[in-house]
Amino acid sequence: MTDSAFVTAALDGAQMTSAPINPEWIVDGNPVARMAELSRSRDGTTVSVAWDCTAGSFRWYFGVDETVHILAGSVIVAGEDGVERQLNPGDVALFHAGSWTTWRVETYVRKLAFCRHAMPASLGFMLRAVHKLQALVTGRGGNALAAAPQDASRAA
Numbered sequence: 001m002t003d004s005a006f007v008t009a010a011l012d013g014a015q016m017t018s019a020p021i022n023p024e025w026i027v028d029g030n031p032v033a034r035m036a037e038l039s040r041s042r043d044g045t046t047v048s049v050a051w052d053c054t055a056g057s058f059r060w061y062f063g064v065d066e067t068v069h070i071l072a073g074s075v076i077v078a079g080e081d082g083v084e085r086q087l088n089p090g091d092v093a094l095f096h097a098g099s100w101t102t103w104r105v106e107t108y109v110r111k112l113a114f115c116r117h118a119m120p121a122s123l124g125f126m127l128r129a130v131h132k133l134q135a136l137v138t139g140r141g142g143n144a145l146a147a148a149p150q151d152a153s154r155a156a
Contacts, residue, residue: 009038011071011112014050021058031056031105038112045117052110059102062095065116073109078102 014036021033033053040047052072070087077093078084080100087093087109095101097118134140 007039009048011038011050014038016050016052019051021053021056021060025059025061027057027059027102029056030054031058047115049113049115050110051113052108053103053105055105055107057102057104059100062097062099062101065097065118066095067114067116068093068095068111069113071110071112073105073107075109076104076106078104 016034016036019033019035021031031053033051035049035051038048038050050071053075068087070089070091072089074086074088076084076086078101085093
């Protein structure tokens with residue numbers, strides 16, 4: 001663990017390790033998945049990973065909120081409602097915690113995933129209120145959604 005303000009990782013240098021898909025979830029083929037953890041938040045609630053998978057079809061349960069950015073290949077994802085969407089390089093998608101999807105990988109897919117443990121809505125509201133109060137008291141933004149401080153040299 002570091003006290004640095006930020007953490008960096010090189011995707012090309014990430015040490016990918018086996019990340020087997022639950023055999024009960026596999027629908028078709030023999031998909032082989034691998035992953036590498038790239039970073040983790042200080043409180044352990046958020047992690048970023050590189051993940052890839054070979055051809056096959058499988059169900060997937062999202063135990064946490066996961067935002068994915070497709071880096072290579074493609075995947076067709078179907079939600080529980082049956083609606084299919086194809087994700088290609090450059091596409092970003094959010095999968096909510098507690099949801100099931102079916103993934104169909106034609107040849108290969110590689111993604112960057114940001115996984116965050118969801119918190120109860122009431123706790124999230126309280127956390128946003130605390131950040132807002134901190135921003136008002138300190139005169140600085142309390143989170144990523146707060147406006148950046150104004151440059152004093154540009155003030156009239």
